[in-house]
Amino acid sequence: MRYSQLLLPTTKETPAEAEVVSHQLLLRGGFIRKLTSGMYTYLPLGLLVLQKVTEIVRQEMNNAGAQEILMPMVQPGDLWKESGRWKKYGPELLRFQDRHARDYCLGPTHEEVVTDIARKELHSYKQLPVNLYQIQTKFRDEIRPRFGLMRGREFVMKDAYSFDVDDDAASKSYEIMRDAYYRVFERCGLDFRAVEADSGSIGGSYSHEFMVLADTGEDTLVTCKSCSYAANVEKAAIAPPAEEAVIVQDLPQMEKVATPGTKKVDRVAELLQISAKDIVKTMFYLADDVVVAALVRGDRVVQSVKLKNLLDADDVEPVAEEEVWSRTKLPAGYLGPVGLEMKVVADHEIMGMASCVTGANEKGHHLQGVVPGRDFTPDIVGDLRQITTEDNCPLCGGALGLTEGIEVGHIFKLGTGYSESMNATFQDNEGGEQHFVMGCYGIGVSRVVAAAIEQNHDRNGIIFPVPMAPFQVIVLNLSLKNEGTCKAAEDLYLNLKQQGYDVLYDDRDERPGSKFKDADLIGIPFRVTVGKTYEKNGEVEVLIRKDGTTAAIPYPEAAEYVGQLIQKGLT
Ligand code: ATP
Ligand code: MG
Numbered sequence: 001m002r003y004s005q006l007l008l009p010t011t012k013e014t015p016a017e018a019e020v021v022s023h024q025l026l027l028r029g030g031f032i033r034k035l036t037s038g039m040y041t042y043l044p045l046g047l048l049v050l051q052k053v054t055e056i057v058r059q060e061m062n063n064a065g066a067q068e069i070l071m072p073m074v075q076p077g078d079l080w081k082e083s084g085r086w087k088k089y090g091p092e093l094l095r096f097q098d099r100h101a102r103d104y105c106l107g108p109t110h111e112e113v114v115t116d117i118a119r120k121e122l123h124s125y126k127q128l129p130v131n132l133y134q135i136q137t138k139f140r141d142e143i144r145p146r147f148g149l150m151r152g153r154e155f156v157m158k159d160a161y162s163f164d165v166d167d168d169a170a171s172k173s174y175e176i177m178r179d180a181y182y183r184v185f186e187r188c189g190l191d192f193r194a195v196e197a198d199s200g201s202i203g204g205s206y207s208h209e210f211m212v213l214a215d216t217g218e219d220t221l222v223t224c225k226s227c228s229y230a231a232n233v234e235k236a237a238i239a240p241p242a243e244e245a246v247i248v249q250d251l252p253q254m255e256k257v258a259t260p261g262t263k264k265v266d267r268v269a270e271l272l273q274i275s276a277k278d279i280v281k282t283m284f285y286l287a288d289d290v291v292v293a294a295l296v297r298g299d300r301v302v303q304s305v306k307l308k309n310l311l312d313a314d315d316v317e318p319v320a321e322e323e324v325w326s327r328t329k330l331p332a333g334y335l336g337p338v339g340l341e342m343k344v345v346a347d348h349e350i351m352g353m354a355s356c357v358t359g360a361n362e363k364g365h366h367l368q369g370v371v372p373g374r375d376f377t378p379d380i381v382g383d384l385r386q387i388t389t390e391d392n393c394p395l396c397g398g399a400l401g402l403t404e405g406i407e408v409g410h411i412f413k414l415g416t417g418y419s420e421s422m423n424a425t426f427q428d429n430e431g432g433e434q435h436f437v438m439g440c441y442g443i444g445v446s447r448v449v450a451a452a453i454e455q456n457h458d459r460n461g462i463i464f465p466v467p468m469a470p471f472q473v474i475v476l477n478l479s480l481k482n483e484g485t486c487k488a489a490e491d492l493y494l495n496l497k498q499q500g501y502d503v504l505y506d507d508r509d510e511r512p513g514s515k516f517k518d519a520d521l522i523g524i525p526f527r528v529t530v531g532k533t534y535e536k537n538g539e540v541e542v543l544i545r546k547d548g549t550t551a552a553i554p555y556p557e558a559a560e561y562v563g564q565l566i567q568k569g570l571t
Helices: 021-028 044-063 077-083 111-121 167-187 265-272 304-311 321-328 417-421 445-455 483-498 512-522 532-537 555-570
Strands: 032-036 039-042 074-076 095-097 103-106 130-139 154-164 192-196 206-213 219-224 230-232 255-258 280-287 290-297 316-318 343-347 356-359 365-370 380-382 400-415 425-427 433-435 437-444 473-477 503-506 526-530 539-544 550-554
Touching: 021 032, 021 445, 039 044, 044 130, 044 154, 044 167, 044 445, 074 077, 077 103, 077 111, 077 417, 111 130, 111 154, 111 417, 111 437, 130 167, 154 167, 154 445, 167 192, 167 206, 167 400, 167 437, 192 219, 192 400, 206 219, 206 445, 265 365, 280 304, 280 321, 280 356, 290 304, 304 316, 304 343, 304 380, 400 417, 400 445, 417 437, 437 445, 473 483, 473 512, 483 503, 483 526, 483 532, 483 555, 503 512, 526 555, 532 539, 539 555, 550 555
Parallel strands: 192 230, 290 343, 343 380, 473 503, 473 526
Antiparallel strands: 032 039, 074 103, 095 103, 130 154, 154 437, 192 206, 206 400, 219 230, 219 400, 255 365, 280 290, 280 316, 356 365, 400 437, 425 433, 526 539, 539 550
């Protein structure tokens, strides 16, 4: 492709709307343009990158035996009513009606549609296993679309769905997909980890997320320093503390103390000369629109996904401090479980505290000498707090580390939830009707593009891994006025193109400085400069974007030299 003919509007300024580096560089590099909140147009360069990822995903899905289909993006509400998700799925599901006042939605995921296909087209165990996938635009009306391609409302996903005769066979399908996912992200050239994950609103019994490691990731992963354990903190289990014999004598009296202006745990600890570990923190959450209280030790953090699972709720959100009073007539900052008239969920650590300090549900007051089990009894006790690096690995007891990651893929064992609710069955080898055992497997194809940039960039721009780069090599012609240089640059471009490489030829009438800057910004892995040294001694300069190293190569060897670099970068 000739740069002079390409719609590639690069800019110097960092756009104010872009907080994270991938968003900034995708805008500055002319890859994408925003249409409206959470929706982007892919300009030529952006589409090229998206297509590179798509192709890797497609090849690995096909290699794994999955079959590509394409389902409609608009889905009838009736199917969602059958599965029970029409009501259950939150406002991310964009619901609307057609001219006949029939309900529809934009597909955020396709379990319902694919289960409908299975129940109509798959009749016998002889047809199984089947894995159907598509690569398609999804719509989720995200509450906070942000970070460009990272969290859009419209985004490209590869979603696959497996149908098996029983749980063992479904486990095999799951393993095949897991292996394929490893290959996809390895081939993309990304540094990633597969972690145990929560199953979320898709429902199901078992799942793994694939996380690209990057500081800007919205997810936190916990990894063991001694064994292979890795999990999303949402999921990472903490065993209950060993039971200690409770000393029955010497139980303190519960008493109210004045603690004016101490809404925060640290201030209470300071005032009462105790440790945060002696305080019970009470947090209010809205669980499916009902206020519940969550209790953890003062130095701990409530893990809301664990809370959601303990309550078996569909949705759990913290109650904002400003809303605590209007919803409960209790003062934020002074909440406590004693005499509280709502469902109380406590971390199991709480029940091991001999006595504690809690809010008194009265402004400016706390209770001390509170004995869990005597002065209050939670409705549910379980694993509620978020794991920390002070905890031990749940598998081997080793030390843990925390890393940030970006979720680029998620695989689930679904079981028979959808096939039962939608009555999708096949005939088994004894003539009986059985429900399909399902799995579903997503890759955020467009998010992979953003994640790759978050992980691979420097202050000059993007450093694409070779397999994802829109062009593998850029040829710069620095002497447009010199006929010999022009011919050499043009020939090199055509030669590389003919060999099947993706080449961008910078034939623009621009200063060398801005050509170098643009090449760096858009992240082309290899750059060949044809300029003064070619005129002088017949050499071109080859630069490797990743490490900035350059080599002077005699012109006749340049094409082969660059070809070898690309080949190496692709494996
Ligand atoms: P998240 O927790 O980031 O909201 P999710 O768990 O809801 O994602 P899944 O239902 O697992 O998402 O969807 C499969 C994949 O689609 C995710 O692993 C992610 O890579 C991608 N994805 C999900 N939501 C978005 C989005 N709003 N924008 C871009 N990609 C997304
Ligand atoms: Mg997910």
